[in-house]
Amino acid sequence: MRLTDIEIKRLPLPERDNRTTFDDAVKGFGIRLTPTGARSFILAYRRKSDGKQRRYTIGPFGAWNTTQAREEAKRLKRVVDGGGDPAGEREDSRAAPRMADLCQRFEADYVPRKRPTTQRVYKQQIAADILPEFGEAKVAAVSHADVDAWHHRLSKRAPTHANRALAVLSKMFSLAVRWGIRESNPARGVERNQEHKRNRYLSGAELVRLSNALAELRDQGAANAVRLLLLTGARRGELLAAKWGDFDLKRALWVKPGATTKQKTEHRVPLSAAACQLLAEMQEQADDQPPLSGPGGMLV
Numbered sequence: 196m197r198l199t200d201i202e203i204k205r206l207p208l209p210e211r212d213n214r215t216t217f218d219d220a221v222k223g224f225g226i227r228l229t230p231t232g233a234r235s236f237i238l239a240y241r242r243k244s245d246g247k248q249r250r251y252t253i254g255p256f257g258a259w260n261t262t263q264a265r266e267e268a269k270r271l272k273r274v275v276d277g278g279g280d281p282a283g284e285r286e287d288s289r290a291a292p293r294m295a296d297l298c299q300r301f302e303a304d305y306v307p308r309k310r311p312t313t314q315r316v317y318k319q320q321i322a323a324d325i326l327p328e329f330g331e332a333k334v335a336a337v338s339h340a341d342v343d344a345w346h347h348r349l350s351k352r353a354p355t356h357a358n359r360a361l362a363v364l365s366k367m368f369s370l371a372v373r374w375g376i377r378e379s380n381p382a383r384g385v386e387r388n389q390e391h392k393r394n395r396y397l398s399g400a401e402l403v404r405l406s407n408a409l410a411e412l413r414d415q416g417a418a419n420a421v422r423l424l425l426l427t428g429a430r431r432g433e434l435l436a437a438k439w440g441d442f443d444l445k446r447a448l449w450v451k452p453g454a455t456t457k458q459k460t461e462h463r464v465p466l467s468a469a470a471c472q473l474l475a476e477m478q479e480q481a482d483d484q485p486p487l488s489g490p491g492g493m494l495v
Contacts, residue, residue: 198226200261208232215239224268226256236264240275242283249282292376294329294337300374301367310432317363324349324360325367334371339381346385354388361385419477426470439478444471 196202198218203226206216210230215237217225223239234256242249251271253264271281298321306314328345329337342364349357365382372380397405405425409418423434433451441450444466451462466474 198224198261198265200256203234203256203261206234218265218268221265221268221272223272224265227252236261236268238268238271238281240272242280243275243278244280249280251282251285288333291333291335294332294334295326297334297367297371297376298326298330301370305366305370316359320360320363325364329364335377337368337381339384342382343385350388355390358387358390361387419473422473423470426467426473427464429464442466442474444475444478447471 215225215227227235236253238251346361368380412418447466449464453461
C-alpha cells in the first residue's frame with residue numbers, strides 16, 4: 196500500500212514480534228509496529244560498500260507525519276546512492292567521545308604530571324567551568340564560536356579566571372588533536388582578556404614590623420624561612436624543598452634542581468651577603484633545630 200497517516204492508524208498491532216509495513220511509493224520506506232503500540236518510520240537499504248542490509252529509524256509516527264517521513268526517506272536514499280551509510284554514521288556519532296570523556300582522560304593522563312597545586316586548580320576549573328558548559332557535547336562538535344561565547348560569558352564575571360579556564364580547555368583540545376579525537380583546536384584564536392600584573396612591595400614601616408614579629412616568633416626555624424624568602428625572592432615551595440647541598444656559600448650561589456622549580460629546569464641564583472650569612476648561621480644550628488619541611492626538606 197501507499198502509506199498514509201490514516202492507513203497507519205488502521206494497521207493492526209502484531210501479537211509478538213515487531214512488524215514492518217513498506218510503502219509502495221518509495222522503496223525501503225516503511226512503518227515499524229511493535230506489540231506495545233509504538234510506530235516508527237524506517238528506511239531499509241543496502242550499503243553500497245559491501246551490500247550489507249541496514250535499517251535507519253527516521254522517527255516516531257506522530258512526531259513525523261507520513262509525508263514528512265517519506266521526504267526524509269528520499270533524502271536518505273540519495274545519501275545512500277552517493278555511498279553514504281546513514282545508520283553507520285548515526286552509530287559512529289553515538290559512540291563518539293563526549294567532552295566529559297575528554298575531561299576524564301585529561302585528568303588521568305595529563306594532569307598528574309603537573310604540580311599538586313596546578314592539579315588542584317585544573318580539576319577545579321574543569322568541574323566548575325568546563326563540564327557544566329561542554330560535558331554532554333561531542334568533542335568533535337564543539338566549534339570556535341562555542342568556545343568564544345563561553346569565554347565571553349566567563350569574562351563578564353572574572354576576566355583573569357576566564358583566561359585561565361580557556362588555557363586549560365585549549366590544552367585539552369590540543370591533546371584531543373594528538374589523540375586523534377578531532378582535527379583542530381577550536382580554542383585557538385579566541386582572544387584573551389588583557390591582564391594587568393600587580394606588584395606589591397612592603398614599605399619600610401611594614402618591613403620593620405615584620406622583622407620585629409619574626410624576632411619574637413618562638414619557632415625561629417620558621418622565622419628564618421620567612422627571612423630567606425625576603426632575601427632571595429624564592430617561592431615558598433622552592434625554599435621548603437631546598438637541601439644544604441643546593442647551596443654553595445663560598446660562591447654565594449643557590450642551585451635549584453629542576454624538580455623544585457615551576458619551569459622544571461635548573462636555576463642558579465646568586466645569593467646576597469645577608470642571605471649567605473643567614474644560611475651560615477642556620478647551618479651551624481642545624482643539629483639543634485628540626486627541619487623546616489619535614490624529611491627531605493631544608494636543613495637536612
